[in-house]
Amino acid sequence: MRAVLSLYVQLTRRRYVSGAIVVVAALGVAVLPASATAQASPARATHATQVIAPVPTLTWRPCGTGLESFLCANADVPTDYDHPNGPKTRLALTKLPASGTPGQRLGTLFTNPGGPGGSGVDFVHQAAALIYAPQVLARYDVLGFDPRGVARSDPATCFRTQQQELASPLLQTLYPLPGPPRVRQFDAYLCRS
Numbered sequence: 001m002r003a004v005l006s007l008y009v010q011l012t013r014r015r016y017v018s019g020a021i022v023v024v025a026a027l028g029v030a031v032l033p034a035s036a037t038a039q040a041s042p043a044r045a046t047h048a049t050q051v052i053a054p055v056p057t058l059t060w061r062p063c064g065t066g067l068e069s070f071l072c073a074n075a076d077v078p079t080d081y082d083h084p085n086g087p088k089t090r091l092a093l094t095k096l097p098a099s100g101t102p103g104q105r106l107g108t109l110f111t112n113p114g115g116p117g118g119s120g121v122d123f124v125h126q127a128a129a130l131i132y133a134p135q136v137l138a139r140y141d142v143l144g145f146d147p148r149g150v151a152r153s154d155p156a157t158c159f160r161t162q163q164q165e166l167a168s169p170l171l172q173t174l175y176p177l178p179g180p181p182r183v184r185q186f187d188a189y190l191c192r193s
Contacts, residue, residue, distance in 0.1 A: 053077070053084035063094060067125060070094050075145075092152030093145045094121045096128045100138035109140040112147075119151040120144030 060071040073095075076088040098105045109132075113123040124144030132142060149156025159165040 051081045051084055053081060058093065060095070063125075069129075070096055070125060072121075089148055089154045089156075091145055091148065091154070092121050093143060094124050095141045095143040096124055096137070098137065098139055098141050099134075104139055105141075106139045107141070109136070109142050111142060111144050113144075115147070115150070117150055119146050121146050121152055 056075040056077060058073040058075060060073045062068065063070040063072040071094065073093045075091045075093060077091055078084040079087045079089045095108070111123060111128070112118070112120050121144050124142055128142040128144070129137065132140075146153040148154065157165055159168070
């Protein structure tokens with residue numbers, strides 16, 4: 001019985017060793033080409049360069065009736081960062097200033113409710129004071145923005161001309177997204193109801 005058990009252990013060890021050798025060999029075959037490609041790729045890859053674009057100046061002002069706790073601003077940013085000094089796109093921003101003393105304030109908490117299509121301005125106006133703890137609100141300004149094509153920011157388009165956009169049968173019912181005039185009308189309607 002002892003001899004049978006010893007033979008079984010030897011065979012089992014050989015199987016594990018053989019199996020391990022097969023696994024290592026298979027991994028080597030699979031990994032070596034990938035690592036060779038990964039090592040070769042940087043030589044062929046083009047390197048991204050930092051775009052130097054003008055930094056927009058923000059002029060914070062009261063947001064209006066019913067929003068006295070908030071400040072609003074617009075940022076004019078490049079429509080196309082490949083041409084940073086070309087046409088601009090206006091982005092809407094809002095902030096709920098920190099409620100603590102200047103010595104308590106630590107900075108700005110940037111928020112984005114997600115999307116697609118979520119308004120960061122509305123998120124801050126409607127939810128910031130409810131979802132952030134008073135300790136956070138005392139120490140941080142809470143800032144929200146409307147991404148391109150959302151609510152109060154300029155509409156987004158992928159067309160070179162307005163005529164091309166209007167002619168697209170796929171976009172006639174969904175786009176253009178409401179720009180600032182239609183949003184202001186909608187906001188005024190909501191405030192009246």
